[in-house]
Amino acid sequence: xxxxxxxxxxxxxxxxxxxxxxxxxxxxxxxxxxxxxxxxxxxxxxxxxxxxxxxxxxxxxxxxxxxxxxxxxxxxxxxxxxxxxxxxxxxxxxxxxxxxxxxxxxxxxxxxxxxxxxxxxxxxxxxxxxxxxxxxxxxxxxxxxxxxxxxxxxxxxxxxxxxxxxxx
Amino acid sequence: xxxxxxxxxxxxxxxxxxxxxxxxxxxxxxxxxxxxxxxxxxxxxxxxxxxxxxxxxxxxxxxxxxxxxxxxxxxxxxxxxxxxxxxxxxxxxxxxxxxxxxxxxxxxxxxxxxxxxxxxxxxxxxxxxxxxxxxxxxxxxxxxxxxxxxxxxxxxxxxxxxxxxxxxxxxxxxxxxxxx
Numbered sequence: 001x002x003x004x005x006x007x008x009x010x011x012x013x014x015x016x017x018x019x020x021x022x023x024x025x026x027x028x029x030x031x032x033x034x035x036x037x038x039x040x041x042x043x044x045x046x047x048x049x050x051x052x053x054x055x056x057x058x059x060x061x062x063x064x065x066x067x068x069x070x071x072x073x074x075x076x077x078x079x080x081x082x083x084x085x086x087x088x089x090x091x092x093x094x095x096x097x098x099x100x101x102x103x104x105x106x107x108x109x110x111x112x113x114x115x116x117x118x119x120x121x122x123x124x125x126x127x128x129x130x131x132x133x134x135x136x137x138x139x140x141x142x143x144x145x146x147x148x149x150x151x152x153x154x155x156x157x158x159x160x161x162x163x164x165x166x167x168x
Numbered sequence: 169x170x171x172x173x174x175x176x177x178x179x180x181x182x183x184x185x186x187x188x189x190x191x192x193x194x195x196x197x198x199x200x201x202x203x204x205x206x207x208x209x210x211x212x213x214x215x216x217x218x219x220x221x222x223x224x225x226x227x228x229x230x231x232x233x234x235x236x237x238x239x240x241x242x243x244x245x246x247x248x249x250x251x252x253x254x255x256x257x258x259x260x261x262x263x264x265x266x267x268x269x270x271x272x273x274x275x276x277x278x279x280x281x282x283x284x285x286x287x288x289x290x291x292x293x294x295x296x297x298x299x300x301x302x303x304x305x306x307x308x309x310x311x312x313x314x315x316x317x318x319x320x321x322x323x324x325x326x327x328x329x330x331x332x333x334x335x336x337x338x339x340x341x342x343x344x345x346x347x348x
Binding site: 008009011012013015016017021022023024025026028029032 | 185189190192193196197200218221222225226229230231232233234
């Protein structure tokens, strides 16, 4: 056994008494949990919206038409996914390090998360729930801007779902 | 003091968090030897292992408010040691480990002591010959006497995987030890 280990109690307790090491406040862990939650929720919201926007854009322009991706890129609120990614990364890092909440494989969680977002986006778009969100939700301004930029009229390129009754 | 010794780890942690910092020494005394053995099995180096244990106990203290006292402290501290050891293993991946002899505190005669030492080295050699993913749960189960559930918490793998790895580790050990 090394000498260091024999003195380990004295070493650590000495550092605690000298206040060289301090306990992190509870707030640190509360903020970590909140960041994770906010990151997860905003990731889901933004990702579902992005899936819906892509489906709408494909319908509006048609698969063979001139597909103006730059319009989507220029009007997309980039702060939202950045905030989501930062929240998720920091939250997962904290959880992985000192928490037992996630015993399952993180690769499975991430794969499940992505699948949920894609399926969720498709289902919400198909049943027309996003019509309500676009008219009343926080993405209303962005969608209006997107339609103006692309000269999309009411009902254009629409088979179902998005913008069916826009501004009716 | 004797009353303190009767307290569970989680009860002591509660007291440490509510300003009785000196009680952390009791936790250190309870765990330092077990953790050293565990870390040594992972990194195969006494000095690195003692650094890992010290760093882990410091980290545990710093993050004590993040520990959920409804869970087992033992699993939590082992998990921290596991993380620290894995960092060291990755850092020194290309180094060939030099195994030091273990100390035996025993009053047995020198022949028996020698035999015991030989057996321990032999078993340790066998254990080190099998991949870490198998040797770690095996040593946690037999040397640290952890349950499958605790091993599952420490390694963050399902209990079924723990059982499979231990079973494979036993087969591998048998194969390697018989061959030698």
